[in-house]
Amino acid sequence: xxxxxxxxxxxxxxxxxxxxxxxxxxxxxxxxxxxxxxxxxxxxxxxxxxxxxxxxxxxxxxxxxxxxxxxxxxxxxxxxxxxxxxxxxxxxxxxxxxxxxxxxxxxxxxxxxxxxxxxxxxxxxxxxxx
Amino acid sequence: xxxxxxxxxxxxxxxxxxxxxxxxxxxxxxxxxxxxxxxxxxxxxxxxxxxxxxxxxxxxxxxxxxxxxxxxxxxxxxxxxxxxxxxxxxxxxxxxxxxxxxxxxxxxxxxxxxxxxxxxxxxxxxxxxxxxxxxxxxxxxxxxxxxxxxxxxxxxxxxxxxxxxxxxxxxxxxxxxxxxxxxxxxxxxxxxxxxxxxxxxxxxxxxxxxxxxxxxxxxxxxxxxxxxxxxxxxxxxxxxxxxxxxxxxxxxxxxxxxxxxxxxxxxxxxxxxxxxxxxxxxxxxxxxxxxxxxxxxxxxxxxxxxxxxxxxxxxxxxxxxxxxxxxxxxxxxxxxxxxxxxxxxxxxxxxxxxxxxxxxxxxxxxxxxxxxxxxxxxxxxxxxxxxxxxxxxxxxxxxxxxxxxxxxxxxxxxxxxxxxxxxxxxxxxxxxxxxxxxxxxxxxxxxxxxxxxxxxxxxxxxxxxxxxxxxxxxxxxxxxxxxxxxxxxxxxxxxxxxxxxxxxxxxxxxxxxxxxxxxxxxxxxxxx
Numbered sequence: 001x002x003x004x005x006x007x008x009x010x011x012x013x014x015x016x017x018x019x020x021x022x023x024x025x026x027x028x029x030x031x032x033x034x035x036x037x038x039x040x041x042x043x044x045x046x047x048x049x050x051x052x053x054x055x056x057x058x059x060x061x062x063x064x065x066x067x068x069x070x071x072x073x074x075x076x077x078x079x080x081x082x083x084x085x086x087x088x089x090x091x092x093x094x095x096x097x098x099x100x101x102x103x104x105x106x107x108x109x110x111x112x113x114x115x116x117x118x119x120x121x122x123x124x125x126x127x128x129x130x
Numbered sequence: 131x132x133x134x135x136x137x138x139x140x141x142x143x144x145x146x147x148x149x150x151x152x153x154x155x156x157x158x159x160x161x162x163x164x165x166x167x168x169x170x171x172x173x174x175x176x177x178x179x180x181x182x183x184x185x186x187x188x189x190x191x192x193x194x195x196x197x198x199x200x201x202x203x204x205x206x207x208x209x210x211x212x213x214x215x216x217x218x219x220x221x222x223x224x225x226x227x228x229x230x231x232x233x234x235x236x237x238x239x240x241x242x243x244x245x246x247x248x249x250x251x252x253x254x255x256x257x258x259x260x261x262x263x264x265x266x267x268x269x270x271x272x273x274x275x276x277x278x279x280x281x282x283x284x285x286x287x288x289x290x291x292x293x294x295x296x297x298x299x300x301x302x303x304x305x306x307x308x309x310x311x312x313x314x315x316x317x318x319x320x321x322x323x324x325x326x327x328x329x330x331x332x333x334x335x336x337x338x339x340x341x342x343x344x345x346x347x348x349x350x351x352x353x354x355x356x357x358x359x360x361x362x363x364x365x366x367x368x369x370x371x372x373x374x375x376x377x378x379x380x381x382x383x384x385x386x387x388x389x390x391x392x393x394x395x396x397x398x399x400x401x402x403x404x405x406x407x408x409x410x411x412x413x414x415x416x417x418x419x420x421x422x423x424x425x426x427x428x429x430x431x432x433x434x435x436x437x438x439x440x441x442x443x444x445x446x447x448x449x450x451x452x453x454x455x456x457x458x459x460x461x462x463x464x465x466x467x468x469x470x471x472x473x474x475x476x477x478x479x480x481x482x483x484x485x486x487x488x489x490x491x492x493x494x495x496x497x498x499x500x501x502x503x504x505x506x507x508x509x510x511x512x513x514x515x516x517x518x519x520x521x522x523x524x525x526x527x528x529x530x531x532x533x534x535x536x537x538x539x540x541x542x543x544x545x546x547x548x549x550x551x552x553x554x555x556x557x558x559x560x561x562x563x564x565x566x567x568x569x570x571x572x573x574x575x576x577x578x579x580x581x582x583x584x585x586x587x588x589x590x591x592x593x594x595x596x597x598x599x600x601x602x603x604x605x606x607x608x609x610x611x612x613x614x615x616x617x618x619x620x621x622x623x624x625x626x627x628x629x630x631x632x633x634x635x636x637x638x639x640x641x642x643x644x645x646x647x648x649x650x651x652x653x654x655x656x657x658x
Contacts, residue, residue: 017310024303030295037302044309051317080316083263087309090270097274098298101281101291108288117292 009050017043030105030112034098041091045084052077132176136189136202139173139212140255140268142166147247150240159243160227166247167220170254174209174216181209188260196260196323203260203324206630210478210623211257211392214485218384218606219250222489225602226377229496233286233375242282249275249381253389262312262401263322265393266305269357272389273301276382280374286499293369300366304356311349315401318342325638328401332639343402344411350397351422358390360426360463361433364456368440371452376496379448383455384489384606388481391462395478395631398422398466403635408469426467431561433460438568442575447495447505447524450572451488454531457565458484464558465546471628473549478631479617479624480542483610487530487539490606494523497595497603507576512585517594521580523607528573530610533566537614541621 004011020043023036053076060075102112109117146166153159180187186205190196204212223246234242252272256265277298283290316322319330331343352363359367367387371379398407412421434457441453462484465477497520498513499505514521526537533543543562550559594600613620 021303024299033299037299040303041306044306044313047310048313051313079322080313083316086263086267090267090274093274094270094298094302097277098295101277101295101298104281104284105291105295108284108291121289121292 009053010047013043013047013050015043016040016046019043028114030102030114031099033114034095034102037098038091038095041087041094045087045091048080048084048087052080134189135173135177135180136187136204136258137191139170139177139216139258140251142169142173143247143254144251147244147251150244150247153240156231156236156239157227159240160223160230163226163243163247164220164223167216167223167250170250171216171220174212177204178209178213180204181206197321197326200259200261200264201323202258204258205634206623207395207478207627207634208257208392210627211388211481212254214388214482215250215253215257215385218381218485218489219253221602221605222377222381222384222493225380225493225496225599228596228599229377229500230375232500233377234282235285238282242279245275245278245282246378246381249279253385256389257392260324261322262315262324262327265396266309266312269305269308269393272386273305273357276378276386277301279378279382280370283374283378286375287373289369290373290375293366293373297366297370300356300363304353304363307349307353307356309353311346311351311353314342314346314349318346324396324401328403328635328638331402331406343406347402347407347411354390354394354397355429358387358394358463359456359459360429361437361456361460362429364433364437364459367456368449368452371455371492372446372449376448376492376499379452380489380492380496383451383492384485387455387459388462388485391459391466391477391481394463395466399631400634400638403639404469404632405635423467423469426463427555427558430460430463430467431558433457434464434561434565435568438565438572441572442568444572445507447498447507447510447576448492450576451491451495454569454572455488457569458488458531461542461546461562461565464562465542465549468546468549468553468555468558469632470549470552471625471632472545472552474628474631475621475624476542476545476547476549478627479545479621482620482624483530483538483542483613486606486610486613487527487537490523490603490610491527491531493599493603493606494520494527497523497599500595500599501592507579510576510579511583513580516585516592519600520595520603523600523603524580525577526611527607528569528577530607530614532569532573535614536611538610538617540614541617545621 017040020036020040023039024033027033027036054074056074057076058073060078062070062072065071106112109120111117143166146162150159150162153162177187181204186203189202191200230242249272252268252275255268256272259265259268277294280297281291281294315327318334319327321327321330334343356363371383408421408423412419437453437456441450444450444453462477462480465473465480495505497517498510501517502509530537530539533539543566547559547562550562
């Protein structure tokens with residue numbers, strides 16, 4: 001129980017990642033696979049961001065107290081947040097490339113169901129041998 | 131200016147790649163790309179001499195100290211890979227002009243060469259950087275551009291699209307695994323610098339070292355295996371290499387997976403260290419002992435055998451070459467997993483030799499596609515009469531794949547087999563030789579069709595491929611023969627790199643934190 005209570009954020013991050021991974025493996029629709037990939041990567045963002053948090057942590061900036069003196073509270077590690085900004089950009093780009101290719105697949109094959117595409121390819125291969 | 135060489139290696143193609151989007155026409159983007167790749171090759175050669183003369187070259191981005199900023203470090207291992215990528219990039223760009231003109235619509239050329247240069251940015255960047263998150267980002271830069279380049283093969287072969295989407299999904303999952311692994315390492319070490327990370331991991335008390343670092347290792351291991359196409363997670367590779375435009379096949383077959391192998395060497399040997407990776411990680415369950423090196427060897431050996439058999443069953447030249455690539459990656463991984471000097475030398479020298487052989491073979495396949503419009507085996511009938519120079523290139527490259535004496539393939543096989551015997555693993559040596567036998571069979575199938583089958587009676591008259599394509603093909607194929615006869619310089623470089631890999635971790639641990647051992651190249655002045 002305590003392992004769950006103290007590490008709840010990691011459990012949820014892993015859960016979201018596994019939902020995404022399941023979608024990538026189980027779904028035959030290419031758009032759904034791309035979405036599942038996005039969910040998988042979102043789990044990773046959560047994992048990174050939650051690792052930066054400390055108890056009572058705030059933003060890493062100077063505060064002013066009532067006397068006008070500067071002080072800094074305990075703050076969360078900003079580094080993972082910065083890393084995740086980059087990773088979000090990467091994830092969006094991957095999604096964009098995936099969608100662009102899927103649009104082209106729809107034009108070329110007329111479907112975005114993976115097993116139908118595999119059938120079409122198998123037929124094409126059999127046709128060219130005959 | 132010349133002191134900035136490590137960063138220029140990445141910045142020059144990056145800026146040139148973006149500018150390339152604004153050029154129009156067919157010739158202009160190509161000239162631009164060719165000039166850029168020549169400049170990159172020049173920088174790489176300059177860095178080679180600096181590494182040979184002064185030892186490792188370090189570069190601190192924006193003059194930030196290594197703990198805070200991104201640093202680049204070029205030592206004996208990565209200069210070897212930088213040279214491969216820069217050289218192959220230069221030759222394939224020269225080759226690409228006519229090959230791509232026939233395979234990509236006219237109005238897409240500026241986009242194609244833009245992606246092409248950005249792919250080189252990613253590949254070179256992964257190689258020179260000393261920062262793990264930088265590795266991830268540049269890995270995605272190279273992967274995203276290569277997905278696009280593969281998908282551009284759709285005008286010739288619409289299987290390129292399905293190959294590309296499969297590559298996107300599997301490749302992104304692999305890269306995400308690497309990202310998770312980096313996350314766990316960041317959590318326990320608090321740094322992103324490769325060397326600081328190595329020191330922090332070695333200094334960790336036992337429980338964390340056994341838990342978090344092992345999990346990080348597992349994620350990185352799987353992610354890297356996907357990226358370097360280690361059997362059985364290689365499923366994205368054959369169709370992507372087969373259906374991509376010919377010049378792209380040549381570029382990525384010769385560089386992308388090589389950079390994956392380089393990353394594996396970096397993480398397994400430099401970050402985790404050979405002792406942790408290959409000794410501490412083994413677990414005994416019942417009477418079986420599982421170790422990292424055992425798993426790598428098993429996957430690599432099975433890969434060599436299974437993909438060898440699959441390559442024999444293919445009916446299209448580029449697919450034969452693609453399946454053979456997975457087997458050849460197996461050879462490099464075997465060299466890495468033997469963890470002795472001879473094996474590692476063989477693995478590293480095979481990076482270069484295979485880049486030359488497979489790059490040349492894919493280029494020759496591209497010549498065939500250029501003239502015949504097809505690369506199915508039955509269409510290759512009588513090729514030795516119709517396109518004698520291309521057919522000869524395929525023959526010589528094929529001999530290299532088999533590991534025939536006097537070709538570069540023989541040199542790497544020699545070191546790998548002696549490494550296997552040194553480690554006392556004769557079954558691995560047997561697999562290496564069986565792999566050569568399989569290569570003999572699938573190369574023979576192609577040679578038989580080309581040399582001993584009469585061309586069909588209704589065959590169209592074809593001329594030999596254009597001169598620029600032939601010259602580039604023969605630079606690589608001929609290079610593999612030259613390096614097979616005069617192997618001394620490359621083997622010396624590879625031995626140097628193998629030494630560095632085996633002893634680098636201990637050297638890093640011997641240094642005090644924050645000092646990199648060599649005088650860092652730091653600058654106060656702004657780049658003019």
